[in-house]
Amino acid sequence: MALYQHILIAADFSNHTDMVIHRAKALAAANNNTRLSLCHIVEDFPLTDFAYEPMISVDADMRDALLNAGEKQLSLLGEKFGIDTDSQWIEFGSPGRDIVRIAEENNVDLIVVGSHGRKGIKMLLGSTANAILHHASCDVLAVRLQDES
Amino acid sequence: MALYQHILIAADFSNHTDMVIHRAKALAAANNNTRLSLCHIVEDFPLTDFAYEPMISVDADMRDALLNAGEKQLSLLGEKFGIDTDSQWIEFGSPGRDIVRIAEENNVDLIVVGSHGRKGIKMLLGSTANAILHHASCDVLAVRLQDES
Numbered sequence: 001m002a003l004y005q006h007i008l009i010a011a012d013f014s015n016h017t018d019m020v021i022h023r024a025k026a027l028a029a030a031n032n033n034t035r036l037s038l039c040h041i042v043e044d045f046p047l048t049d050f051a052y053e054p055m056i057s058v059d060a061d062m063r064d065a066l067l068n069a070g071e072k073q074l075s076l077l078g079e080k081f082g083i084d085t086d087s088q089w090i091e092f093g094s095p096g097r098d099i100v101r102i103a104e105e106n107n108v109d110l111i112v113v114g115s116h117g118r119k120g121i122k123m124l125l126g127s128t129a130n131a132i133l134h135h136a137s138c139d140v141l142a143v144r145l146q147d148e149s
Numbered sequence: 150m151a152l153y154q155h156i157l158i159a160a161d162f163s164n165h166t167d168m169v170i171h172r173a174k175a176l177a178a179a180n181n182n183t184r185l186s187l188c189h190i191v192e193d194f195p196l197t198d199f200a201y202e203p204m205i206s207v208d209a210d211m212r213d214a215l216l217n218a219g220e221k222q223l224s225l226l227g228e229k230f231g232i233d234t235d236s237q238w239i240e241f242g243s244p245g246r247d248i249v250r251i252a253e254e255n256n257v258d259l260i261v262v263g264s265h266g267r268k269g270i271k272m273l274l275g276s277t278a279n280a281i282l283h284h285a286s287c288d289v290l291a292v293r294l295q296d297e298s
Contacts, residue, residue, distance in 0.1 A: 002175065003175050003176070023288070026151065026152050027152070027176075027179075030152060030176075030179030030180070031179070115282070115289075133264070133291055136291075136293065137293060138293055139290060139291060139293050140264075140290070140291045140293070141288060141290045141291075142282055142285075142288060142289045142290075142291070143288050144285065144286060
């Protein structure tokens, strides 16, 4: 059985992102012609609960600011690890759902996602990693991140 | 970063076990000296709810029968895939908890477990795979099994 052809890294920009990428790169290096991609989803958190009129423009500005900041971070990671800009995705949305969708649209056969320690992993598995693991139609590697404490 | 040194396959003896093992073997083959191990936990289901006296002896007999049957299946898998008997574990217990414990006791750095399709994975993640993913202190690869339907 061949190893993976297209590995998608779900980057969360935490201190541990490098470790997750190193692991994905080691897997990619084990196979010829493996494509390595990076994605980050800026979580959509609708501002619905305020007393005055909806602040749509501020909300949109904030989204743009967050997306721009994320794009820069993703681009820095791409440069650092040699991942082309055409293999980088950043979107606004629901991390679990949209990472799975990006994977499906791009024939990804492995999603690599970080998972924190015993305490942390429960929190993480309750959101992004959990959603990916439940909904992905491809393999998922949960990289255990060693807490630095 | 080196690839994995000791990969533990959580075998459930379903039709998909071969696929999970093939994937684990491909990962092991990508690295020199990677040890590949197999484990299966026969789920403990205490018989506590019956009207007559506890049928301890039957229960113990049944456990032995299940363990023996499992041992044979594990041994056949080991032969088929070239995994030594000293890298095979079969136990009676809680699959999630005991697979994680076996992994910790044997310096496993990757557990490979099968996960079924969109419907099935939810069920599976509710039990074995979920427990492994939440509690493992090492990386976990969830291999997506394609349903044959």
